[in-house]
Amino acid sequence: MNDTIVGIDLGTTNSEVAVVRDGRVQLVEVEGEYLMPSAVGLDDSGDLLVGEAARNQHALHPERTIRSIKRRMGEDVKIPLGERSYTPQELSAVILARLKQAAESQLGEPVQQAVITVPAYFSDAQRQATRDAGQLAGLEVARIINEPTAAALAYEGGQGERHHSLVYDLGGGTFDVSVVRMESEVVEVLASHGDNHLGGDDFDALILDQLRAHLKEAHGLDPVDDPRAMARLGRAAEAAKVELSRGPIARIEEAYLLDGRDGPINLALELTRADYEAMIEPLVEQTLEAVRTALEGAGLTVAELDEIVLVGGATRTPLIQRRLEELLGLQPRSELDPDLCVAMGAAIQGGVIGGQRIAGMLVDVTPYTFGTSAIAELDGERYPYCFIPVIRKNTPIPVTRSEAFFTSYDGQEAIDVRVYQGEDPDALNNTQIGSFRIEGLSDVPAGNVIITTFSLDVDGILHVSSVEKLTGLQKEITIDSAAARFEREEMGAARERVQALIDSDAQAPEAPATAGAPPSAELIQRAERLLETATPEDREDLVDAIEALRDAEDQGDTEAIRRAGDTLSDLVFYLES
Numbered sequence: 001m002n003d004t005i006v007g008i009d010l011g012t013t014n015s016e017v018a019v020v021r022d023g024r025v026q027l028v029e030v031e032g033e034y035l036m037p038s039a040v041g042l043d044d045s046g047d048l049l050v051g052e053a054a055r056n057q058h059a060l061h062p063e064r065t066i067r068s069i070k071r072r073m074g075e076d077v078k079i080p081l082g083e084r085s086y087t088p089q090e091l092s093a094v095i096l097a098r099l100k101q102a103a104e105s106q107l108g109e110p111v112q113q114a115v116i117t118v119p120a121y122f123s124d125a126q127r128q129a130t131r132d133a134g135q136l137a138g139l140e141v142a143r144i145i146n147e148p149t150a151a152a153l154a155y156e157g158g159q160g161e162r163h164h165s166l167v168y169d170l171g172g173g174t175f176d177v178s179v180v181r182m183e184s185e186v187v188e189v190l191a192s193h194g195d196n197h198l199g200g201d202d203f204d205a206l207i208l209d210q211l212r213a214h215l216k217e218a219h220g221l222d223p224v225d226d227p228r229a230m231a232r233l234g235r236a237a238e239a240a241k242v243e244l245s246r247g248p249i250a251r252i253e254e255a256y257l258l259d260g261r262d263g264p265i266n267l268a269l270e271l272t273r274a275d276y277e278a279m280i281e282p283l284v285e286q287t288l289e290a291v292r293t294a295l296e297g298a299g300l301t302v303a304e305l306d307e308i309v310l311v312g313g314a315t316r317t318p319l320i321q322r323r324l325e326e327l328l329g330l331q332p333r334s335e336l337d338p339d340l341c342v343a344m345g346a347a348i349q350g351g352v353i354g355g356q357r358i359a360g361m362l363v364d365v366t367p368y369t370f371g372t373s374a375i376a377e378l379d380g381e382r383y384p385y386c387f388i389p390v391i392r393k394n395t396p397i398p399v400t401r402s403e404a405f406f407t408s409y410d411g412q413e414a415i416d417v418r419v420y421q422g423e424d425p426d427a428l429n430n431t432q433i434g435s436f437r438i439e440g441l442s443d444v445p446a447g448n449v450i451i452t453t454f455s456l457d458v459d460g461i462l463h464v465s466s467v468e469k470l471t472g473l474q475k476e477i478t479i480d481s482a483a484a485r486f487e488r489e490e491m492g493a494a495r496e497r498v499q500a501l502i503d504s505d506a507q508a509p510e511a512p513a514t515a516g517a518p519p520s521a522e523l524i525q526r527a528e529r530l531l532e533t534a535t536p537e538d539r540e541d542l543v544d545a546i547e548a549l550r551d552a553e554d555q556g557d558t559e560a561i562r563r564a565g566d567t568l569s570d571l572v573f574y575l576e577s
């Protein structure tokens with residue numbers, strides 16, 4: 001028998017298989033995808049369908065398609081499929097056999113052993129049924145391990161140092177949270193808690209309710225009795241949800257959705273992330289309650305947690321990541337694909353049993369947080385340079401994320417977009433790595449929406465663009481090697497300081513005045529350079545004076561510009577000398 005031991009995540013909705021090769025985890029593709037739907041069915045002629053094909057026929061032929069068989073594991077039942085009936089372990093075996101086959105064809109050798117994962121709450125009977133399913137599929141089950149254990153292993157690779165992980169797993173229809181302790185290769189689930197009927201699909205359902213309410217209000221029609229329209233709305237709701245994980249607004253458009261009294265009805269609607277988050281907040285709060293219970297159950301305080309690991313597709317929701325960070329004071333880890341890390345951890349366990357040395361996971365992540373600044377509340381006060389992170393550190397790259405910003409007064413015609421790298425809530429304590437001004441905005445009341453998008457590629461090149469939503473007016477900037485630039489910026493600042501010293505030489509001939517640049521723009525730039533080194537009190541004075549000058553300029557009040565300019569220039573003179 002060869003000693004390859006694959007790792008299998010046998011999931012309710014999807015299943016995955018991975019293996020360790022040369023110390024590294026390799027995922028196995030099944031029909032070109034890493035996720036294989038956990039579905040089994042029979043086609044028109046009674047032939048077996050597994051995975052994608054079976055899932056696709058479910059809507060049309062539910063009588064000969066089986067999904068979510070995992071929910072029945074351990075029950076003493078027979079489930080009819082076509083002419084015959086099968087036990088849950090037999091149906092699971094069909095899924096496992098397909099995964100085994102895919103691994104064999106990718107590896108080019110037979111696979112006889114597997115580590116299979118199960119939820120931490122699975123009873124002995126459910127674990128035994130999973131073991132039996134493996135055997136029926138021709139696999140020797142080297143070990144059954146808990147899903148949270150596998151996820152923690154995927155992140156730590158069995159390094160052996162003692163630490164505690166909180167594994168937060170939110171899939172399509174189930175939620176589990178577990179506290180895991182790792183110590184010298186022994187991994188133990190200290191507490192586990194969850195809800196078998198809570199998941200990302202409930203978020204879709206809330207959006208769907210909103211779409212139905214909109215159709216009722218705008219057209220007096222409820223699509224509930226039209227299965228085709230409901231299916232389209234369901235898909236649109238899920239797509240909008242996924243879109244809102246990346247950007248601030250999702251546009252939902254479904255042409256010819258229903259037949260109305262006066263012709264076909266087209267649905268066109270925008271959903272903002274803020275509205276969506278308000279909708280799902282109670283569900284997210286419910287999961288946080290479970291997190292508290294699991295911590296209590298493990299007898300741990302928040303401070304004793306070393307990391308939070310995210311599992312399940314729905315954990316890509318930004319609100320979930322934010323709330324967990326607020327509650328636990330740690331940025332959740334999401335470098336690994338939350339749909340695949342359980343299979344990766346199972347493969348690592350297989351590798352360890354097979355005596356392989358496991359190298360760390362290779363993922364390209366950004367080492368810094370990148371963001372911009374805006375007027376918001378900082379320590380309970382309105383402050384113009386609040387740091388708004390757009391791409392958080394440790395996010396896998398390449399990545400694109402957007403945020404919405406709003407003009408702050410009527411008729412505001414320009415916005416300065418500053419790009420920072422750092423972690424401090426006060427943008428001025430971070431490093432500014434670029435900026436641009438978007439001018440010529442529409443003459444509309446305050447609240448004009450500007451969407452700013454950050455894209456960071458694998459070479460560390462950051463592209464930032466801002467678009468006025470109303471007109472598409474756009475301005476952008478590309479910052480080469482955003483991470484390396486930090487040092488160059490520092491060099492630049494040093495060079496400027498030396499230059500300033502030379503300029504202040506009283507005997508030097510007077511430099512010609514710079515032509516073209518408006519005097520206040522130059523003054524503001526000088527003032528902003530000082531912000532980084534100023535004491536907190538001086539900084540506050542500077543910020544107030546800069547804002548006063550900008551306001552005066554925006555309002556075109558010459559007298560106010562002169563007064564504010566004088567104040568700022570006095571301050572700059574005092575601080576530069």
Ligand code: AMP
Nearest residue numbers: 171172200201242245312313314316317
């Ligand atoms: P899983 O069962 O782990 O595959 O999770 C599936 C759930 O994750 C479904 O409800 C998906 O709609 C949801 N999901 C997948 N991608 C995203 C995303 N980018 N943002 C929010 N939810 C997502």
